[in-house]
Amino acid sequence: MKHVLFATSNRHKLQEAEIVFSEYGLNVEQWDVKRLEVQSESLEEIARISLAWLMREANPRCPFFVEDAGLFIEALNGFPGPYSSYVFSKIGNEGVLKLMDGVDNRRAVFVSVVAFTDGKEMLVFKGQASGFISHAVKGERGFGFDPIFIPEEGDGRSFAELDVREKNKLSHRARALRKLAEWLTSSKII
Amino acid sequence: MKHVLFATSNRHKLQEAEIVFSEYGLNVEQWDVKRLEVQSESLEEIARISLAWLMREANPRCPFFVEDAGLFIEALNGFPGPYSSYVFSKIGNEGVLKLMDGVDNRRAVFVSVVAFTDGKEMLVFKGQASGFISHAVKGERGFGFDPIFIPEEGDGRSFAELDVREKNKLSHRARALRKLAEWLTSSKII
DSSP states (O other): OOEEEEEEEEEHHHHHHHHHHHHTTTTEEEOOOOOOBBOOHHHHHHHHHHHHHHHHHHHHSSOOOEEEEEEEEEEGTTTTTTHHHHHHHHHHHHHHHHHHTOOOOOOEEEEEEEEEEEOOOEEEEEEEEEEESSSSOOSSSSSTTTGEEEETTSSSSGGGGSHHHHHHHOOOOHHHHHHHHOOOOOOOOO | OOOEEOOOOHHHHHHHHHHHHHHEEEEEEEEOOOOBBOOOHHHHHHHHHHHHHHHTTOOOSOOOOOOOEEEEGGTTTTTTTTTTHHHHHHHHHHHHHHTTOOOOOOOEEEEEEEEEESSSSSEEEEEEEEEEEEEEOOOOSSSSSSSGEETSSSOOGGGGGGGGHHHHHHHHHHHHHHHHHHHHSSSSSS
């Protein structure tokens, strides 16, 4: 079975990747490594620099990838964006709902950027999921801002009300990972 | 006159530094350079890595320093902290006041970390200013969250209601810069 490393400490992200990759007969393995993340409003820049840093500092044998994601809320000028994980850890879903209190425009987009390398070239894949910020926390699955994000292609349930396979049909991350998986199966890299 | 570079694009920070340094007969000059800032909850780590990166990538002739600062609000678990500049650009003072709506504990601390190098060793100096988050925006001087921060050692005015010399008597940044200036005048570095 083809084999690739995912540099992440997030077990939810790993599980989402395992299911996407299994659809393609690929095997993904967690690489729980501390990685450099720069401050930037560009997820692609964060992912590219993180990948380049790992290539230089850790130099793993296998092909590997990193993934950076963020929730961009239109009425908040894209906040929390690339700092979603930090913002979630500090003010949580309740803090974002408070900021959105009385705000009519609930539009938001989840974006995922996957940066992959086989040790020679670097490839970047993006995925998006458009939707709306809910008026209350809904569901207990997933992680981060999943309980307040309603994907517009769904049935009204939040990401946190979907199981992983349902979320993977709609999610930004699954879309970016699927592009990587398609590229891997069509190339001779692994 | 002794001479040191301040790697910043923020003219307010530069002006605050010029006034502090002039008290010591020192001259500070702006170095408007793009610098690397990592994602970290530690201002010291951000400043140290930024300084090391500039030493390696830009290798300036003069001694120089970087400064990183943040507003840590107790009731928000330290938010916005090291990401104060980004958070300000997205949700502004009004966003933070909204998050603090109905919150009794208004305690907050502004922290500044200055990292300096003469090309050989690296020195780090910290400054703090304790205070409170106001209930409304007050004043138009300064920058960032100055209009909603009331220093506890002051007379009730916000940082944005003070002129630069008044702010420099109380501010986190002036305190960190003064430690650097004192060290510079007592050493033979410049």
